[in-house]
Amino acid sequence: MLFSDKLNFLMNLTQTSNKELAAAISVDRSLISLLRTGKRGMPRNREHISRMADFFSKHCVADFQRHALSEMLEQSILRSSMPSSALAEYIFKWLSDDYDIVENTLSRISHTPAVPEPKHNISASNHISSSNDETEYFYGNSGKREAIHRLLGLMQTLEQPSTILFAYDDNLE
Missing domain, CATH: 1.10.260 (434 Repressor (Amino-terminal Domain))
Incomplete structure (x- = not known):
């Protein structure tokens, strides 16, 4: 780091x-x-x-x-x-x-799977909650990229259309 x-x-x-x-x-x-x-x-x-x-x-x-x-x-x-x-x-x-x-x-962070298994529950508010309660932390620029890749991978596994509001306050360069 x-x-x-x-x-x-x-x-x-x-x-x-x-x-x-x-x-x-x-x-x-x-x-x-x-x-x-x-x-x-x-x-x-x-x-x-x-x-x-x-x-x-x-x-x-x-x-x-x-x-x-x-x-x-x-x-x-x-x-x-x-x-x-x-x-x-x-x-x-x-x-x-x-x-x-x-x-x-x-x-420890880099040896986690790229996309978690798609066992998710979608509530009426389009909130995605994981069936297991493991929390992962991502730090630094490589962590930001990894988190975004995982989010995009997860979005591709969804069967219903969903709206996701994503706020990012860092420099995107």
Whole structure:
């Protein structure tokens, strides 16, 4: 997973703006924009990464945020009672690629079937609900492509015409 994907995940999880993060780590917000789009790679200045980790650890206080982080970091549940300094260490290691959880996460995502078996129930509101309750997460640009491919594949298996409203707020390039 690229640094930009990780940063975008954390910023979306904490609802942080470029301006807010830039102020917190004392850099220009254009640098944050370049980091998020992938035009700049991981900062060489590890102090920036350390400050980011500290910032995000203090802004990930809700249980759902800690749960999402624990899945990405492949850690047992990161409870809200965990001190932010300990969480900052986990985030720092993840952002700076100091341990190998990234490959485990990507391999788990990439080894799922391309299109799930078509066991779906269509309700009167054209809502598709899967018969099994497995949830899959897709991260980064490759994850976006995979999710769209799966959605299109699923749509092709439908026997009745349906209307799907799809909103996408990212740059489509």
